[in-house]
Amino acid sequence: MDGILALWKPKGWTSHDCVMKARKLLKTKKVGHTGTLDPDVEGVLPLCIGTATKIVPFLTDTRKDYDAVVCVGSSTDTEDASGEVISEKVVDPALTLSEVEQVIKQFEGEITQIPPMYSAVKVNGKKLYEYARKGETVERPSRKVQIHQIELLSSSLSEQDGKVHFPIRVTCSKGTYIRTLCVDIGAALGYPAHMAHLVRTRTGDFGKEDCYSIEEVEKHATNDSVSQILLPMERGLNHIEAWTVDEGLAERIKFGQVLNQTDDLPDSNPFRVVHEGKTLAIYQRHPAKEGKIKPVRVFN
Known part of the structure; x- marks a missing residue:
């Protein structure tokens, strides 16, 4: 069995969970994912099956599309909604949509990011989240990433309890932390911020319209028809x-x-x-x- 399974990763699952489930359903060890998604994030996760595992590095190195919600007014230790609040500041009611649009456009192009402490980036042989769970902070190497496009998805700002929420759509290079982007957008506006929600809507040539849920894959596995939902390896190399x-x-x-x-x-x-x-x-x-x-x- 060879090809690419465009999976819609459910919220609450790790990318590794998805790989292990696919191995069990497809009865093969040759399954590889093409870009880690945090457990709280749902979205497009292409899985390479059989000989298609040979293209994992090339499919991983593709543009990704995300829909995110930025929460301005509070920051967390994980940079997303799952963490503990570490800073708060009431947002000025005079903040306008135009100001937000101007700020987010400043992030298009090549930018420098520092990976969050709660991430799988390794420093001195240990993953950053291993330090973070022990309450330790270490110096993190910065990285260059590319924001190909960023746009505001709403015609108004959502204000509640001194905080402001707004949705954005981002097309970016591999290795981009949308959590960190949200924090940096907040800082540019003069406030603590975090990522309130995130969905990956595209990886390379694969969009939501190509994806199957875990439940749908299970049904095809039961009916011995998984081959009908696998896409050819060529799709992962179109870029x-x-x-x-x-x-x-x-x-x-x-x-x-x-x-x-x-x-x-x-x-x-x-x-x-x-x-x-x-x-x-x-x-x-x-x-x-x-x-x-x-x-x-x-x-x-």
Whole structure:
């Protein structure tokens, strides 16, 4: 059984829970997820099955779309609604929608983030949340991420008990912490803030419309019809530019040979090599041999 299962991860499940459930239902150990989602977050979680596990790194490295709700006026130790409140400040009733729109647009482009303490980023061999659970704080390395687009989804601000809520939609690179983005938006407005709600609506080429719930997957597993809901591996590589080759080159590529560059190579690096509509491999320009290309991954 090979392909991609576009799963709608339910709230309360970890990404690992979803992998373990899929392994049990599909009766295979070859299942890999394509980007961790926190337990409190629901949304698109493509699972690679069988030989499709070979493309996990390439599918993980895709744009993600999120719908989030920012709560301005209080911050938490986890940067989301599950944590303990650590700071509060009544929001000025004069805060306008226009001010909020101007501030959030400042975050488009490349930004620097510091991962939250409650995250799986490792420092000195330990995950940050392991330090956080012991009440320890350690220095965290900053990272560059890309916010491709951010927009306000409401025509008004929701005010209650001195706090303001507003929904945003974000398209971003892998490794972006939406929790931290919400905190930073609040800081730019002059207030403590946290992420009140989050849904991942797209990963690469996979949207909510492609997804199945755990219950639907269970039904197909019971009816022995899971293959009907698996998407082809190609769907997970659509974001990578393609180089189409003839039969002669296809045979050499199947053996992972280093080749000479040609004038018709895609601009992207890496790129996928396609023959008769099928992706044979992922290649890149050789980092040490000028004028050559080499395989990153060959799909046999």
